[in-house]
Amino acid sequence: MKRIPAIFTHILFLAGFLSFPLLLMPPLTAHKQFNDAGQLFRSVILTNFLAASAYYLNYYYLIPSFNTKRKYKAYTVSLLLIAAVILLVPVLCNFIMSRLHIPFPFVNSLRAPLPSLLMTAMALMLSFILHKNNEWKQAQRDKMEMEMQKNAAEVSLLRNQVNPHFFFNMLNGIYSMAIRQSTETPAAVLQLSQLMRYVLYESEGERVPLEKEIEYMSGYVKMQHMRLSGNNTVNFEVRNTSSGLTIAPLLMIPFIENCFKYGTSGNHDTKMNISLDCNGKRLLFSSNNTIIPGKIDPDHKGIGINNVKRRLELIYPDRYSLSIRENEHEFAVHLEMEL
Structure with missing residues (x-):
């Protein structure tokens, strides 16, 4: 033909x-x-x-x-x-x-x-x-095809970097729960197995349904919340989610990881807010958390944020806006992207 x-x-x-x-x-x-x-x-x-x-x-x-x-x-x-x-x-x-x-x-x-x-x-x-x-x-x-193949390989590498980083943090959390002999340790292990299934099997494509990604984020927040003491307040809110939308997998999880890694404490009162809102095909994500003095190493904040920035440049060029604000008491992220 x-x-x-x-x-x-x-x-x-x-x-x-x-x-x-x-x-x-x-x-x-x-x-x-x-x-x-x-x-x-x-x-x-x-x-x-x-x-x-x-x-x-x-x-x-x-x-x-x-x-x-x-x-x-x-x-x-x-x-x-x-x-x-x-x-x-x-x-x-x-x-x-x-x-x-x-x-x-x-x-x-x-x-x-x-x-x-x-x-x-x-x-x-x-x-x-x-x-x-x-x-x-x-x-x-x-x-153009070579550039696309190169970008696809780089995106795959960046995504694979998220997985071990994620599991390392989660296992540390479960370990701390087991040390305290928390009654929620079995539930945390079950929750981890569900999250691992998503990361290893359901997020292998270039895009995943937005509902699945939100379900994964919600499960992650729930699991992390299990290991926290009562002085840490966590608010996770999802509004106006539209069916049929897709998103690059594991894109926002590094921001949520950082909230729990650097914004929680066993001694200080902390608060974090994580929200997700959809307006048509426009996704708005925001997070803010209390900064614990001395907890963040200024020379090494992990690969997460730089990883997200690079993936956004490759997957959503000219279709996103990322703002990161940090002061003495708070770390805040605001991301808008066109799906």
Whole structure:
């Protein structure tokens, strides 16, 4: 099916190439120098047909075989041979016609070579320009495809970095619960298994349903909340979620991780607020948490935030706005993105 449009394109090109000079010709009766007014008509048709043949020969064989491979001398010799053949064909046709006593002479192209050479040069130039244009377009497509593959590989690497980081934090949380002999430890282990199932199996695609991602975030918050003491207040709110939307998986979880990692304490009163809101296809995520003095290492805040920034640049270019604000008492994140 893909070849049909190309065939029609070639037919239209040949029809136009053969007929266009005829449309510009003055009336045949004006050419008194020709014994037969049809001689000029036949000559123009033959010249155009030969020029069109030169176009396709140059486009499909000479340029790929010689020019593209930098065999410039061979390419130049081939073009000169084409020009010579085109000049000789009408002469050869006249010779054959005279031998067969067929009264259909052509204009002697050796005596008037300029029209034939001009048409041939135009055909060769056109085929060269179009071929180079197609080469450039193909190179751009290849470059874009390579860039897409590179970005996909980088996104996969960034996402894989989230997984071990996530499990490390979760296992630390369960370990601390087990040390305290918390009665919620079995529930936390069950919750972790559900979260692992999502991370390992359900989030492998480029996009996941937004509802699944929210369910995962809610489970993560619930599990982390199990290990906290009563002096840590956690608010998690989801509003106006729309069905049918998809999102890159595990995109906002590093922000939530940081809330629990750096914004909770066994001795100080803390508060964190995490909210998610949808307005059509526009997703608004925000989080803020209390900063515990001395808990954040200024030289190493983990790979999470830089990871999210890079994934946003690759997956949602020009479709997101990320604001991170930090002061002495609070760390806040505001993310808007078009899904």
